[in-house]
Amino acid sequence: MRARFEFDLHTVATPEQVVELFTDFSAERPRRWPALSARRYQVFEVGEHTADVVEGQDFPRISARWHYDWSTPGMVRMHVVDSDYLAPGGFHELTIRPAEDGGSDLHGVWDNTAVHPSTRATLAMMRLMGRQFFVTYYTRVFDRLVEEND
Numbered sequence: 001m002r003a004r005f006e007f008d009l010h011t012v013a014t015p016e017q018v019v020e021l022f023t024d025f026s027a028e029r030p031r032r033w034p035a036l037s038a039r040r041y042q043v044f045e046v047g048e049h050t051a052d053v054v055e056g057q058d059f060p061r062i063s064a065r066w067h068y069d070w071s072t073p074g075m076v077r078m079h080v081v082d083s084d085y086l087a088p089g090g091f092h093e094l095t096i097r098p099a100e101d102g103g104s105d106l107h108g109v110w111d112n113t114a115v116h117p118s119t120r121a122t123l124a125m126m127r128l129m130g131r132q133f134f135v136t137y138y139t140r141v142f143d144r145l146v147e148e149n150d
Contacts, residue, residue, distance in 0.1 A: 003123040004111040007131040011142035012103040015074060015096045021145055022076045022094070023068065025051050033141060037063070052081065060122040062086065080112065087113035104142070108134055 011018065021032060025046050030038035040056035040063045049071035056063025064083035070076045079091040090112030099105045110130060114120045126133070 001120045001123050002111070002113040003126045003130060004109075005127070005131045006110075007108045007134050009106050009108075009135045009139050010099060010103060011106065011139055012101070012146050013142040014102065015098050015104045017145055017149075018094075018096045018104050018106065018142055019070060019074075019076060021142065023051070023070050025053060025068075032145070035137065056085075060119075062119060062122060064090075083115070085114065085116045085119040087115050106138065108138075110134065 013021070024032065025043050030036045030041050035057050037056050037058045039058070040054060042054040044052040049069065051068040052065065053068070054063060054065045062085045064086050065081040066078045067081050068076065068078045074096050075094065076096070077091060077093040080086045080088050082088060091109070093109045095107045097105045110126070112123065114123045
């Protein structure tokens with residue numbers, strides 16, 4: 001089963017803050033991203049514009065090895081390298097643009113295919129609710145980042 005959707009959102013965080021949050025692969029990452037499981041989080045390599053990490057959630061239980069690339073200004077792209085749950089090549093991509101109010105406008109694309117039977121139900125839910133989930137979750141995470149820095 002494959003799920004693909006796009007979404008748009010606005011945040012008060014600047015484009016630099018959004019990219020910094022997405023590319024912070026320190027031990028603080030699970031705290032900064034509340035849905036990320038600290039138990040599943042593992043960093044393999046971080047370069048100047050790339051990283052290879054395992055990330056996942058405890059519920060629903062999904063994890064994958066992701067390759068992150070932020071070499072294109074204003075874009076963060078991550079694709080599945082290996083997973084028992086998601087097919088390699090699946091991806092999540094964000095384009096971040098400055099907004100007139102000093103914040104950011106984001107456009108996201110999420111495209112993944114389930115390879116594990118338990119993940120099929122999760123992807124079916126993502127087809128229905130994924131767009132709203134990412135808009136709500138990302139807005140909350142990015143806006144909280146600004147509050148913490150004020």
